[in-house]
Amino acid sequence: MDIRQLECFVAVAEELHFRKAGERLGLSQPALSERVSALEHELGAKLLFRTTRQVSLTQAGSEFFQDAKRILTDIERSVSNVIHTAESDLHHVRVSGVDEAMSIFLPKTLLAFRQTDPNAHVQILEISSSGQHSQELIAHRTDVAFVRTAQEDEFITSELLHRQPIVVVIADTNPLSRSPSLSISDIAEQPIIGYPKHARPILHKALLNAFQQIDSQPNIVCEIIDKCTLLQFVAHGIGIALAPEWVKNITPPGVSIVPFEPCENLIDLYLAFRKSGNSETVKRFIRTVRKTTV
Numbered sequence: 001m002d003i004r005q006l007e008c009f010v011a012v013a014e015e016l017h018f019r020k021a022g023e024r025l026g027l028s029q030p031a032l033s034e035r036v037s038a039l040e041h042e043l044g045a046k047l048l049f050r051t052t053r054q055v056s057l058t059q060a061g062s063e064f065f066q067d068a069k070r071i072l073t074d075i076e077r078s079v080s081n082v083i084h085t086a087e088s089d090l091h092h093v094r095v096s097g098v099d100e101a102m103s104i105f106l107p108k109t110l111l112a113f114r115q116t117d118p119n120a121h122v123q124i125l126e127i128s129s130s131g132q133h134s135q136e137l138i139a140h141r142t143d144v145a146f147v148r149t150a151q152e153d154e155f156i157t158s159e160l161l162h163r164q165p166i167v168v169v170i171a172d173t174n175p176l177s178r179s180p181s182l183s184i185s186d187i188a189e190q191p192i193i194g195y196p197k198h199a200r201p202i203l204h205k206a207l208l209n210a211f212q213q214i215d216s217q218p219n220i221v222c223e224i225i226d227k228c229t230l231l232q233f234v235a236h237g238i239g240i241a242l243a244p245e246w247v248k249n250i251t252p253p254g255v256s257i258v259p260f261e262p263c264e265n266l267i268d269l270y271l272a273f274r275k276s277g278n279s280e281t282v283k284r285f286i287r288t289v290r291k292t293t294v
Contacts, residue, residue, distance in 0.1 A: 005039040096125040101146030151272040158272040166265040177256040184210040191239035194220040
């Protein structure tokens, strides 16, 4: 059974006339009759009563007619949906990224992108794990990702956008906030607001490695994922924290940013995307990111 057989039967059932149905489908009457007969043979049931004067539906044919129309309608709708989705994807960009990208880089990138693609739709997905970003790229659930670690395999690639130092985030009421810089020894006795390993692995590791250098353990009073929440905790004197330098752009009143020594403590930001299969809209978005982050 194929779609064309269903179309032939539905046309005959609606016209109740083989010649008219054939003209409607662009088929000769014998060819149309042959296809309907083949359908009846496959079903093992008569669908039509045929005489020299008229054509009518059998009981089985009447019931099958409703099902066949519904099947053809569903197929037509599905094809239309696929075409619509494919056309929409040509002007659609799905972007995922870590918090810095969402807060600092993406707004100015979107403003520049709208100058070249004013009708493009950009969907934003915020994810903290770089590993999850790569999975979303491979699965075609996102097109471009801002991540903390380099991504390179047979499917995806990445480009380094910039590097920034880690800083100490500290309440103004803390005497250490007036220091020109702070080392791990300077903050060894301070209560620390840390990060869960699964959500912020780079900062989590940076904190532990720094304390290992002085053969000590940090006094972690709590762990927080969201940077805005962390800054509020710092402002209220709950503890100090290590954070990427970009947080100075969202620091609330009562919080100071102090350089953290040594300066080789750096946080990277990469742009990751699939190596092939990207639409022209996605390619233009990638070019826009490169221009706006120089």
